[in-house]
Amino acid sequence: MNQTVQHRETEAGHPNQFALLRQRRFAPFFWTQFSNAANDNLFKFAFTVMVTYQLQVAWLPPALAGLAIGALFILPFLLFSATSGQITDKYEKTAIIRLVKNVEILIMALAAYGFLAGNVPVLLACVFLMGLHSTVFGPVKFAYLPQALNERELTGGNGMVEMGTFVAILLGNIAGGLLIAVPEIGRLQVAVACVLVAVLGRLAAQFIPKAPATDPDLKINWNPVSETWRNLMMARQNLVVFRSVLGISWMWFFGAVFLSQFPSFAKEVLHGDEQVASLLLVVFSIGIASGSLLCESLGRRHVEIGLVPLGAIGMSVFGTDLYFASRSLPASEVMGIARFVAEPAHWRVMADLALLSLSAGLYSVPMYALIQLRSQPTHRARIIAANNIVNALFMVASSVIVGALIKAGMTIPQVFLFVALANAVVAGYIFLLVPEYLLRFVAWVMSHFMYRFKVQGDENIPASGPAVLVCNHVSFVDAILMKAASPRPIYFIMDHRIFRIPVLGALFRLARAIPIAPRGDDPAAYERAFEEAARVLREGDLLAIFPEGGITRDGKLQPFKGGVVKILERARADGIDPPVVPMALTNLWGSFFSRIEQVNGERVAMVRPFRRGIFSRVGLNIGGPVAAGEARPELLQQRVAALLDGK
Known part of the structure; x- marks a missing residue:
């Protein structure tokens, strides 16, 4: 994309993710994806309704129609995704999008003939071709966003795309069902609508930069089997990315279970008609869209992966x-949507479904967003x-497993409970691995519910490459609050004594913090800490150090020691010249985790949990980077002191 245009639009800023819809680098892409x-x-649901209610096809009974259409649509993802990924990396992305949208018009023209002629084999072929169309479009869709948006916009952009996708799915299903059901002209209406939406999508694609x-x-490997395996191994090289892939795939497993069972759940458990099944889909889609849009504000416009465990907890709690x-709803005659909504017992069901999908x-x-951000661009x-x-x-596995569970005698609510409990196990396993x-x-x-945490100057944290943070x-939670302010992982050098504190010590060990002891106490640990620090910078990561050498005992800034100079000297010996970013935590002195109470003449911490009350206001001020060659302890201390004074 034209980088000048991107930077000009980025510098102009925007108040929230909705403002992206006014920018050319995002809006045409959004509407292209929406139409897709x-x-x-629209096409799949209209086709399913037609073969279920309007046509008698001996070799495609209604009970199997939805399954066959879904399987045909997914098949190209298994066969051609690897090839599509190579094509996207090799060629200019907007040209691929426009080509795909041109092909969509041809597929929909063929589908229009299939609807008008009632030709089921032609329509099944179009299902496969639309699956292939989406297979090619998928990698382009998610690879385009990191090129068009900066890190602070990436979560909001993904949230908008996710919201748009589920709203489009909902509207497509509703439109397909309504149009095909109109007597005499239903198929004609669907045929025209499919072609018209494809043309509108192509027009939107024309404006994508x-x-x-x-x-x-890149030389394309046309063997889908070997290339699929190579792609999986490529993803596995970055464990955070690979396990995020597994986490997303589990979410699709989880969601597919609920979506596939809505018709049966509405009929057999809730005693509702087709309108009630549609209502469940509406509630689920609105929940997904709402959760997607919340990610930007809850993450302070950064890629905040701390929301992932929150979402996992919600999925299990509300699924349970x-x-x-729903397990003890009384037997009833089949009810319409008005009577269903009038029953208070059903409000809890809808609330659970909405909060589950929001999660x-x-x-x-x-x-x-993490996969997009952490994957190597090439x-x-x-x-x-x-x-x-x-x-x-x-x-596919979700369909097989749910079918086996139901065949084994499980009710639909029991299947939901099984998946909700399995989600807790899977999520816990992923979070322990990563x-x-x-x-x-x-x-x-901590930064949302224990403190009112305000960050200023977070744009000074480098988006990539090594850097030293001072x-x-x-307090004992300085590292946790600094981590909350950074979109990137931070590796900390910390006093070895802090690792002895219950809970906090375990957290810092999980974070792979580097313990350091005074040279006189443990020379080996002292040298090992600097070796680990050098490794962090060699690998292009962020390294944080508290140059005072320990937690302040009186709330005042202490003289900086020379450890940061030693770190920078080792980095330059490795051919690395990392910038040094000064930071200042404000208003933490006197809180539960800081030293303030006198006990036997010693100032200690964590003795009165509500000493400063909950939601006390604290901050982190981040200054501009200092070149490694200029980063002397005295200068860095002056910069931190100035940040403490709000300068």
Whole structure:
């Protein structure tokens, strides 16, 4: 994409994610994606209704129609995602989008003939072709966003796309069902609508700015089997990215279970008609959209993966409560939507469904953004293709497993309970494998519910590459609050004694914090800390140090020691010249986690939990970077002192 246009629009800023809809780098792409999702579902649902209610096809009974259509649509994701990822990395993305939308018009023209002629084989072929169309579009969709948006916009952009997708799915299903049901002209209406939406999508694509190829010299491997395996291995090289792929795929497994069972759940458990089944879909879609949009504000416009455990907790809690809310509903005649909504017992069911799907939005959007942010740009589309492959496998597995559970005698509420409990196990396993999710969750909770935490100057944290962060040391939770302010992982050098504190010590060990002891006490630990620090910078990560050497005992800034100079000297010996970013934590002195109480003449911490009350106001002020060659302890101390004074 034209980087000048991108930077000019970025510098102009915007108050929230909705403002992206006024910018050319996002709006045409959003509406192209919206039309794509709407047309997929309009076409598929109208086709399903037609073969279920209007045509008698001996070789495609109504009970199997939905399953066959769904399977045909997913099949191309398994066969061609790997090839699609290569094409996206190799070629300019906007050209691919426009080509895909041109092909969509041709597919929908063929589908229009299929509807008018009542030709089921033609329509089944179009289902497969639309699946192929979406397979090619998928990697382009998620690889385009990191090129068009900066880090602070990426969560909001993904949230908008996720919201738009589910709204489009909902509208497509509703439109398809309504149009095909009109007597005599229903098929004609669907035929015209499918072609019209495809044309509108192509018009929107015409205004998408160019997004240059990230790996133009790539030689495409046309063998889908070997390339699929290679993509999976490529994703596995970055464990955070790979396990995020697994986490997203689990979300699709989880969601597919509920979506596939809505018709049966509405009829057999809630005693509702088709309108009630549609209401469940509406509630679910609105929940997903709401959770997706909340991610930007809850994450302070950063990629906040601390929301992922929050979403996982909500998915399990509300999925479990849905079982209890629906298991004892009294038998009833089939009711319409008005009578269903009038029953107070059903409000809890709808609330659980809305909060469960909202939690799924909180869970998925940060994971998508993290994959986009942490994947190597030259391989990003292939990683996303690997994600699509695993997603498809998990959705197929969900159909098989749910079918087996129901065949074994489980009721639908019991299936929901089983999946909700399984979600707790899977999420816990992922968070133990990737402690960064859990640590960011703790940091997010503390910065939102224990303190009123305000960050100023967070744009001074480098978006990529190594850097050294220096900060005053006020409390035992300084590292957690600094982590809450950074979109990137931070590795801390910390006094070895802090690791002895229950709970906090365990958290810092999970965070792979580097313990340091005075040279006189433990020379080996002292040297080992600097070796670990050098490794962090060599790997291009953020390293944080508290140059005072310990937590202040009187609330005042202490003289900075020379450890930061030694770190920078080792970095320059490795050919690295990292900037040093000064930071200042404010208003933490006197809080529960700081030293203030006198006990046997010693100032200690954590003796009165509500000493300063909850939601006390604290802050982190971040200054401009200092060149490594100028970063002397005295200068850094002056910079931190100035930040403490609000300068």
